[in-house]
Amino acid sequence: MSANTDTILDVASLKKYFPVRRGLLLRHVADVKAVDDVSFSVRKGETLGLVGESGCGKSTLGRTIVRLYDPTDGSIHFKGENLDALDRSDLRELRKDFQMIFQDPYSSLNPRMTVASIVQEPLDIHNVGTAAERKEWVRELFTKVGLKPETMNRYPHEFSGGQRQRISIARAIALKPALIVADEPVSALDVSIQAQILNLLRNLQKEMGITYVFISHDLSVIEHFCDEVAVMYLGKIVEIAPREELFANPKHPYTQALIRAIPVPGDGKKTNRETLEGEVPSPINPPSGCPFHPRCPVKIEDCSQRVPALLPLNNTTNHQVSCHLYSN
Amino acid sequence: MSEEELQSSESQAQPMWRIVLVQFLEHKAGVVGIGLIAALALIALFAPVFSMILGQEPNISSIQNRYLAPFEKPATVAVDMEIEVENFIEENEDTLEGLADRILKSDILSSSEVREAGGDPEEVLFILMEKRNEEGVREKVSNNDLSDFESVIYPPKTAGRPHILGTDEVGRDILIRLIYGTRISLTVGLAVAILSGLIGLLIGSLAGYYGGVWDGMLMRVTDSMLALPLIPVLIILAAIDFNSLPLIGGFFIGGSSESVAKIIVILCSFSWMTAARLVRGSVLTVRNREYVLAAKTMGARDFRMIIQHITPNVVAPLLVAITLGVGNAILFESALSFLGLGIQPPIASWGNMLTNAQELIHEAPLLAILPGSLIFIVVICFNFVGDALQGAIDPKSIKR
Numbered sequence: 001m002s003a004n005t006d007t008i009l010d011v012a013s014l015k016k017y018f019p020v021r022r023g024l025l026l027r028h029v030a031d032v033k034a035v036d037d038v039s040f041s042v043r044k045g046e047t048l049g050l051v052g053e054s055g056c057g058k059s060t061l062g063r064t065i066v067r068l069y070d071p072t073d074g075s076i077h078f079k080g081e082n083l084d085a086l087d088r089s090d091l092r093e094l095r096k097d098f099q100m101i102f103q104d105p106y107s108s109l110n111p112r113m114t115v116a117s118i119v120q121e122p123l124d125i126h127n128v129g130t131a132a133e134r135k136e137w138v139r140e141l142f143t144k145v146g147l148k149p150e151t152m153n154r155y156p157h158e159f160s161g162g163q164r165q166r167i168s169i170a171r172a173i174a175l176k177p178a179l180i181v182a183d184e185p186v187s188a189l190d191v192s193i194q195a196q197i198l199n200l201l202r203n204l205q206k207e208m209g210i211t212y213v214f215i216s217h218d219l220s221v222i223e224h225f226c227d228e229v230a231v232m233y234l235g236k237i238v239e240i241a242p243r244e245e246l247f248a249n250p251k252h253p254y255t256q257a258l259i260r261a262i263p264v265p266g267d268g269k270k271t272n273r274e275t276l277e278g279e280v281p282s283p284i285n286p287p288s289g290c291p292f293h294p295r296c297p298v299k300i301e302d303c304s305q306r307v308p309a310l311l312p313l314n315n316t317t318n319h320q321v322s323c324h325l326y327s328n
Numbered sequence: 329m330s331e332e333e334l335q336s337s338e339s340q341a342q343p344m345w346r347i348v349l350v351q352f353l354e355h356k357a358g359v360v361g362i363g364l365i366a367a368l369a370l371i372a373l374f375a376p377v378f379s380m381i382l383g384q385e386p387n388i389s390s391i392q393n394r395y396l397a398p399f400e401k402p403a404t405v406a407v408d409m410e411i412e413v414e415n416f417i418e419e420n421e422d423t424l425e426g427l428a429d430r431i432l433k434s435d436i437l438s439s440s441e442v443r444e445a446g447g448d449p450e451e452v453l454f455i456l457m458e459k460r461n462e463e464g465v466r467e468k469v470s471n472n473d474l475s476d477f478e479s480v481i482y483p484p485k486t487a488g489r490p491h492i493l494g495t496d497e498v499g500r501d502i503l504i505r506l507i508y509g510t511r512i513s514l515t516v517g518l519a520v521a522i523l524s525g526l527i528g529l530l531i532g533s534l535a536g537y538y539g540g541v542w543d544g545m546l547m548r549v550t551d552s553m554l555a556l557p558l559i560p561v562l563i564i565l566a567a568i569d570f571n572s573l574p575l576i577g578g579f580f581i582g583g584s585s586e587s588v589a590k591i592i593v594i595l596c597s598f599s600w601m602t603a604a605r606l607v608r609g610s611v612l613t614v615r616n617r618e619y620v621l622a623a624k625t626m627g628a629r630d631f632r633m634i635i636q637h638i639t640p641n642v643v644a645p646l647l648v649a650i651t652l653g654v655g656n657a658i659l660f661e662s663a664l665s666f667l668g669l670g671i672q673p674p675i676a677s678w679g680n681m682l683t684n685a686q687e688l689i690h691e692a693p694l695l696a697i698l699p700g701s702l703i704f705i706v707v708i709c710f711n712f713v714g715d716a717l718q719g720a721i722d723p724k725s726i727k728r
Contacts, residue, residue: 026541066625095627108618112344112640118619121636122626155347171622 008211009065009179010041014074016057016064020284030284034060036235037074039310042228044178045205047212049226049243051219051258053280057235058215059103062181065213066100067091079178096126099172103184105164109156115167116152122174141170145200162193166200173204181213186221198225219262223247231255234291235283237310241319251313251321253296290324300324351720358716361709368706372511375504383489384501386508387674395692396495413453427452436468496695497684505676506698512588512677513658513706520595520657525650527596528603533642535604536611547608550601558598562660565594566669587672591664595657603649610642617641644721651714655707662703678703 015038017031034057042048050058064071067083076083078098086094099122102108109118116138123134142149145166156164165185172180182201186194198221204210216222222229223243230240231254239252250256257276278295281287287294293303302324310322353359371378379385427449431437441455459465493502535546570590614620620637628636658678664670665679673680678699685695 021540026544063621068621068624092627095625098625100622100625102618102622104618108622110619110637110641113636121623121628125623125626125628125632153342155342155344168622175626 006044007041008044008079009213010077011065012039012075012077014038014061014064014076015072016060016069017072033057033235033283033286035064035071036283036286038232038235038237039074040230040237040240042179042211042213044211045209046227047205047214047225049222049229050213050215050232051217051222051229052232054217055280055283056232057283058217058232059183061232062100062183062213062215066098066181067095068100096122096175097177098179098181099175099177101165101168101172101180101182101185104188105161105168106156106188108168109164111156114153114155115159118156118167119152119170119174122171126175128175137174138170141174144173144204145170146196161189162197165189165193165197169197169200169204173208173210176208177210179211179213181215183215184217185214187216187218194221201225219258231258234280234286236291236322238292238323239319239321240310241321245319249319251319251326252292252323253298253325254292257297290322298325348720352716355712355716355719357712361712361716364705364709365713368510368702369514371507372514375507375511378507379504382492382501382504384491384504386500386504386676389498389500394495394497394499395688396491396499398494398694399490399492400494401490413450413457417450417453431456434468436465493698494692494694496681497688497692502681502695502698505681506678506702509676509678509681509699510702512671512675513661513679513703516588516592516595516661516671516677517654517658517706517710519592520599520661521650521653523592523596524600524653524657525603525646527600528605528649529607529642529646531600532604532607532609533611536608536615543608546604550604553598554601556598558660559663562594562598562664563667563669566591566664566667585675587670587675591661591670594664595660599653599657599660603646603653606645606649607642610645611638614638614641645718647721648714648718651710651717655710655714658703658707658710 014035015033016035017033019028020030020032021027022029036057038061040048050061052058060069063069065076067076071084078094081094083091083094109115113121116135119141120134120138123129123137128134129137138152139149142152147163147166147170151158156167159167165188168185185201186197189197201212202225205212212226214222214226226243228240228242229246230237231246231252232238233254239246239250239255241249246255247259250259254276261275276295281291281294287304289302289304289306290296290299290308293299296303306324308322308324308327310320311327313319313321313326431452432439432442436459437452437455442452444455491501491503493506496502496505531546531550535543570593571586615638617637620633623633623637661670661677662679662682665677666682668680668683671677671680681699682696685692685699689696
């Protein structure tokens with residue numbers, strides 16, 4: 001996909017390896033290939049869902065996008081700017097425009113600060129407005145995320161998990177960012193609270209035109225929330241498609257297995273669904289060829305030989321899949 | 329709701345220290361502990377004032393008044409006979425003429441005894457004083473015209489101030505020594521705990537923040553230090569004369585407080601390891617906490633990260649470790665002083681007060697019981713305070 005005008009985020013062959021060091025001299029012995037050659041782009045105001053098992057590199061990908069980690073290779077273009085080419089102060093300035101929401105609402109808020117000062121912190125960092133204006137905006141943000149402004153002088157421990165996640169969201173939208181990377185924002189919450197938070201995120205998206213990169217391991221949440229879905233396995237995107245297309249017509253055997261694994265409410269009888277066997281291989285030493293082939297129910301000879309490329313399924317859709325079954 | 333109403337209904341932000349204080353006050357043992365420590369610290373601070381009020385000095389010994397029971401008054405004030413006699417002779421030279429004759433006449437001394445003195449009035453006086461306690465001598469002195477000399481031969485008995493807790497094996501007042509010992513033991517305890525906490529903070533944060541080779545090196549040193557058998561090493565170190573060492577010798581505090589400075593240095597160099605490990609651990613955890621990552625995504629500079637997010641969450645557990653470390657340092661100081669390698673007499677410390685007490689544990693048990701129970705009380709108090717502090721500063725334990 002080329003970077004057209006309404007593309008806000010364009011990631012091209014992004015790699016993030018973590019070195020494994022051993023011994024007294026900390027020799028570099030191997031790499032954990034957490035993100036391995038990932039490319040995608042997101043249009044303004046839309047939501048891209050990143051889904052995969054734990055350890056597949058989706059959180060690392062999210063953190064690399066917001067530059068918590070420096071990428072090993074590849075490029076990230078945000079609003080047409082190459083984040084790698086920016087110097088420190090320009091990157092700092094651009095950070096106003098992309099924020100992150102974290103998974104654990106208990107460790108994402110500093111326990112020794114009042115929630116008002118937590119929400120105000122991004123404003124302080126970037127020196128936005130006068131002190132009175134900041135206070136006023138913080139109050140408004142509290143209302144926006146559905147919290148009572150009277151509670152803003154309390155400490156995080158006085159809030160419930162859902163309320164804390166609302167505080168995280170208030171902090172993330174304080175600078176009116178264009179992009180928010182949400183790393184499993186609801187997976188630590190009760191199901192009833194999950195829906196509230198998802199609705200809040202969606203309302204904010206409509207109101208402020210925010211683009212989301214939404215990371216989750218929960219396909220039903222992804223189905224509810226995202227416009228486009230990328231399925232990750234062992235540091236690679238194995239399939240990416242618009243939501244309806246992906247759920248109606250999954251192509252990659254891994255995606256098919258994931259969708260089959262979504263629990264369906266029923267009469268309590270056990271259904272004989274095929275589930276995946278085996279464990280996710282180590283990202284230090286991934287299998288040859290297609291990383292999924294050791295667990296793939298429909299593997300062919302080619303799978304252990306060649307690495308499949310992420311290719312469009314056909315010319316009419318933007319459904320891309322990385323599997324030898326469809327490469328012809 | 330109008331703006332004004334909103335303001336008034338808003339609860340005021342409670343500063344963190346007040347929350348911690350309220351939490352701390354809920355721990356009864358901790359409150360009692362800090363009260364006792366504060367009282368002892370005040371007494372130690374004003375030790376010279378107590379010395380004045382009680383009329384006792386910590387290092388004045390008196391052979392006549394060894395092992396006095398509590399509240400017993402010293403029998404006599406020690407007087408140097410020779411000096412008294414010389415002063416008397418100098419002041420009363422004219423009255424000394426004919427002293428020998430008068431003594432002969434009074435029949436106190438025989439003529440041979442006077443002759444032995446060679447007519448020297450000083451010698452005669454000494455002989456007279458030696459005989460002063462013999463029967464009838466005092467009457468003879470006052471009945472014959474020797475009453476001028478009565479004051480020097482029989483110095484007035486001035487009873488001293490009572491020793492509230494009695495005296496030790498060289499007649500020193502125990503109470504004032506305990507007060508001065510509190511001074512030394514608390515100073516050593518606090519200084520060692522704080523200094524080793526700071527060393528630990530430095531080493532731990534270097535290791536935690538920079539990681540990699542630094543971490544490996546510093547932590548291996550820490551591990552090796554922890555593996556040393558502490559008591560034997562401390563004994564060997566305590567036997568070294570720091571002033572004679574090259575380099576540091578020149579800067580080392582000499583004089584009467586040398587042994588105090590020395591024990592602080594020795595104990596510090598062997599008690600920073602726990603603090604270093606603790607700080608490294610906290611830095612590592614805090615550095616990867618999501619709120620620190622969040623601040624990073626917001627574009628926070630290093631300064632803000634360290635001041636606002638990392639330091640408070642590292643210093644809090646360190647504070648607890650330092651408090652608990654005071655008790656430990658006091659125990660080690662006592663142990664070394666007890667072995668005669670710590671605080672050197674005549675400076676009093678609880679430990680070296682115990683040293684001499686052990687030989688006479690049956691005859692004078694108070695000598696051991698008093699400093700021993702002070703050590704016990706203070707150490708347990710510091711542990712309670714540390715416990716209370718731990719509960720108070722851990723935000724997770726904060727109740728709604």
